[in-house]
Amino acid sequence: MSCLIKVPLRFMQYASLTLLLTLFITIVDFSLELGNHMKFENRAPVNPRPVALEYLGGERTPIHSAKEWDMIYPPGKGFVKISGSYYLMAMYHQMHCVNAFRRTVEEYREGSNITSSREKHLIHCLEYLRQAVLCNADTSLEGPAGLRHTVGGETVHAVTGGGAIHECRDWTQVYDWVESNYEEWKEEDDFEVI
Secondary structure, eight states: OOOOOOOOHHHHHHHHHHHHHHHHHHHHHHHHHHHHHHHHHHSOSOOOOEEEEEOOTTSSSOTTOHHHHHTTSOTTTTEEEETTEEEEOHHHHHHHHHHHHHHHHHHHHTTOOOOHHHHHHHHHHHHHHHHHHHHHOOOOOOOOOSEEEEETTEEEEEOOOTTOEEEEEOHHHHHHHHHHHHHHHTTTOOOOOO
């Protein structure tokens, strides 16, 4: 003999609604937690203060000095360890790519040929830097430098960027934080940017 229990329809509607609402809240809560976790993993816990940078051309950074360029990198080459995982700080990946172009220009001036693997690396760097420039979307205004060039029979004003003021973030704060982070894990692993 089977036993049937009659449950009022109104009760079933409320129970179903309560179950759906509980499920919805659980999913939203989980998504927010996952989003917060991903935000932390995507951004280093350093927030450099804004600073002004006046572009002066090549006056401050001797393009030919590998030693000067190498001083930009902190110990650990820009790698950090956060929550047990290793990351490369984007600023140092970008500088690595700029330096790859600098080295290639120097080698070209010395008569060296570009290898196939170097060419692939430079293509990667060019695309990576293009995306970084678009991502940063610097809206600083750069005026004509007072220079004129003839292009295709027309005289055009040249814009070198010299004298323009850019609002930047203090890269030395990033350097200090990366260096401090490296001290915590330097005995564990060694990384190289390729």
